[in-house]
Amino acid sequence: MSSLLEPAVQPVGVRSAAAGRWRRFAAQFVSSKSAVGGLVVLVLCIAAAVFAPWLAPQNPFDLASLDILDAKMPPGSTNFDGTLTYWLGTDGQARDVLSAILYGMRISLFVGVVSVLSAFLIGTAVGLIAAYFGGRIDAFFMRIVDMQLAFPSILVALVLLAMLGKGVDKVIIALIVVQWAYFARAARAAAIVERNKEYVEAARCMSLSWHRILWRHVFPNCIPPLMVIATIDLAHAIALEATLSFLGVGVPVTEPSLGMLISNGFEFLLSGTYWICFFPGIALAIVVVAINLVGDHLRDILNPRNEV
């Protein structure tokens, strides 16, 4: 009887071990100043995006609040009656660039987060199943992954969007298609190592169903490398969405992301009206670099073997 009771005590130990892992992880993370800085900037960006309607001096979607006389005002100028200062200037339609950036950040981050989360779920599921069952299922999925990764993601996304048309939902679909393969490959690589460990054997001996073994036992042990990929992919997704929007196949004009704002400003850049293009560009760069700094450090902590 006493041996049967032992597993009941186990979870406490497991939980404190997990807490210790987290604490160690946090301590390691804080060791890099640039990564902490990246995280702080990222949190600020997310906050700015979430609270954009309250933070922005102007609603750039509200055409009634725009006065065409205020178009292309340089940074720091005020509107006609002095009630509003355009800190970063205005664009060709008299939109406050700062407000447009805050709202644009909202769309950019939304597209990035939704597409990465979906790609994470789909890719991980495929990778785990491929690793667990092996054989033909594995070969089939991995051939697809290999084939897709042989082609530049921008090309795949471009072709998909050429077929699907414009729209936020379509951009998200294209980004999921582009990204799931990375998660599938990483999840498979991690799960193949885990598959042969004793705890999986034990779980099998208890005749647990395969999805329970994969989800409750294998998956949690595969999270570290997947977290690295998710972080770096988030930056990649945001940059890719901006690129697609810049090329004119991404989000529609009515929902301008940072990339769309840059694209709109590009035509004014050559005539010296730099701020319409420059400031959204800086905002995009800040977000992408901040995420990458976090991701770069995560990779150093979580899988030191993988240098490149």
Place this chain on the structure above:
Amino acid sequence: MLATIIRRILQTGVIVLVMSALVFAALYMIGDPVLMMASPEATDLEREAIRRNLGLDRPLWEQYGIFLAKAVQLDFGNSFLTGESAMRLILERMPATLELATLAMFISMVVGVPLGVYAGLRPDSLPARAIMSGSVLGFSLPNFWVGLMLIMLFAVMLGWVPAGGRGPVEQFGPVALSLFNWEGLKNLILPAMTIAVAKCALIIRVTRAATRECLPQDYIRFARAKGLRERRVLGVHLLKNIMIPIVTIGGLEYGQVFAFAVVTETVFSWPGMGKLLIDSIVNLDRPVVVAYLMLTVVFLAMLNLVVDIGYTLLDPRVRLGGAA
């Protein structure tokens, strides 16, 4: 050895075939070209005639067969827009993209390898850290962004080089190149630098990792123990061994630049293949898009094949059979 090479060639053939089916399905199944070509007032009968003319009334596998048979002869139909052969349009633009990709890869190798070796030799020194932080910037910043900033700095503010377009070219037979005259080079340098920024970051990382892996090896230690000068140890013993991953990655990236050139060419209105693809996508010029995609598929598959086989020939330690 020969058997593995033949097997790789066959595999490449299968990949190209599968991809061609995907391209075919993607572009011929989704959307109806008849609706696009027929006038809005066309009767059902007229639409049917167009459909028959395009061969769209036949069973799908037959259409695919015809598509393949024509594709083998490099016939992808004529551009909806100009009426010229789609393949011809692309081939005309190819030299522009090729010289852009070549110069970009050249710059990133010349800059990236020395920086990477340095960062690998003294990983904890301040310059090495600066190099590595710079490389994070290099490949996290989107391509078009780098291009815009370069335009703003060098073309608008400093006025050193034009903001876009292709300068004067020189004809070498059917091939027009702007690499060999000063004005042409001025137009080429900004787009090439734009691509090189991202590629350079990657080369730095690969070189650094390879250097760090190589340094503790016995042959380096032995060369040092023999009393060889540091320059010879690094220049010969180290460089020869780290070149394998660098050449592999470099080769694959060279192929990728073809596709990345889509973005850069658009920013700089560089009249290459990538700009043509974007214009064709925007104008729904299907034959050109299909021809471009098929060309890219074949090219990238071949590149992978060549790198794989080259790998075996260059490095006697690698055996394809063992890896596959």
